Amino acid sequence: MKKRIMLTMLIGVLLCLIFVCQKAGEYLGQGIRAGREASGTVKREDNLVVLDPGHGGKDPGKVAVNGVEEKDINLKIALFTKEYLEAEGVDVVMTRAEDERLADTQVGDLKQRVSLMNSQNPVLAVSIHQNSYHEESVRGAQVFYYADSEEGKAAAECLQKALAELDPDNTKQIKANNTYYLLKKTEVPVVIAECGFLSNSEEARKLVTEEYQRATAGAVAEGVLQYIRSVGAGAQGHRK
Numbered sequence: 001m002k003k004r005i006m007l008t009m010l011i012g013v014l015l016c017l018i019f020v021c022q023k024a025g026e027y028l029g030q031g032i033r034a035g036r037e038a039s040g041t042v043k044r045e046d047n048l049v050v051l052d053p054g055h056g057g058k059d060p061g062k063v064a065v066n067g068v069e070e071k072d073i074n075l076k077i078a079l080f081t082k083e084y085l086e087a088e089g090v091d092v093v094m095t096r097a098e099d100e101r102l103a104d105t106q107v108g109d110l111k112q113r114v115s116l117m118n119s120q121n122p123v124l125a126v127s128i129h130q131n132s133y134h135e136e137s138v139r140g141a142q143v144f145y146y147a148d149s150e151e152g153k154a155a156a157e158c159l160q161k162a163l164a165e166l167d168p169d170n171t172k173q174i175k176a177n178n179t180y181y182l183l184k185k186t187e188v189p190v191v192i193a194e195c196g197f198l199s200n201s202e203e204a205r206k207l208v209t210e211e212y213q214r215a216t217a218g219a220v221a222e223g224v225l226q227y228i229r230s231v232g233a234g235a236q237g238h239r240k
């Protein structure tokens, strides 16, 4: 009789232990998952920038008043920007480094660019374009960001400030947008730098010269570096 009571008590104690261990395990597991998710949402490759020269291949983008195609200017500026950023110790990945389109359709091309930006997980992605308007007098670089992104807005401010120094007459401000595919679908901080107006003859003339392409690239690189420093990552701090 005594033995049976002892046995029942022992089983009871064991069952209690198993229950307590299970609960503790679940609790710990939840803590670990929560920690991972929290860090996963903000952790970026903090010394990596993706540069995206707009258009390419059979998609020329805007065509300037002087006949030059946007895709070529975008690529030149992006390649010079890459050179300057790498000289400062920043790693750069390009969505394209040649005159090519990344898919057969425009939508497919944009999807490829977005997917590359998301998979690289850079601290910032910069898409480089040139603007156009039906009024010839409109000019000046302007930077766009996704309306819901604080990081994108901060980066846009850094780039706009640097680009404005190229042209004392440029009064353009950063602009929020929530409809551009690239801004909407990219999950990392992204800006679109419209470096000038191809519909303005003076800007179009300048944008085809290597001198001005390099000056523009220098401003884009400076803006990117300012942003990287402001988020406390990359270049200076992380160089080994």
Ligand SMILES: [Zn+2]
Pocket: 054, 055, 061, 062, 070, 129, 130
């Ligand atoms: Zn464009």
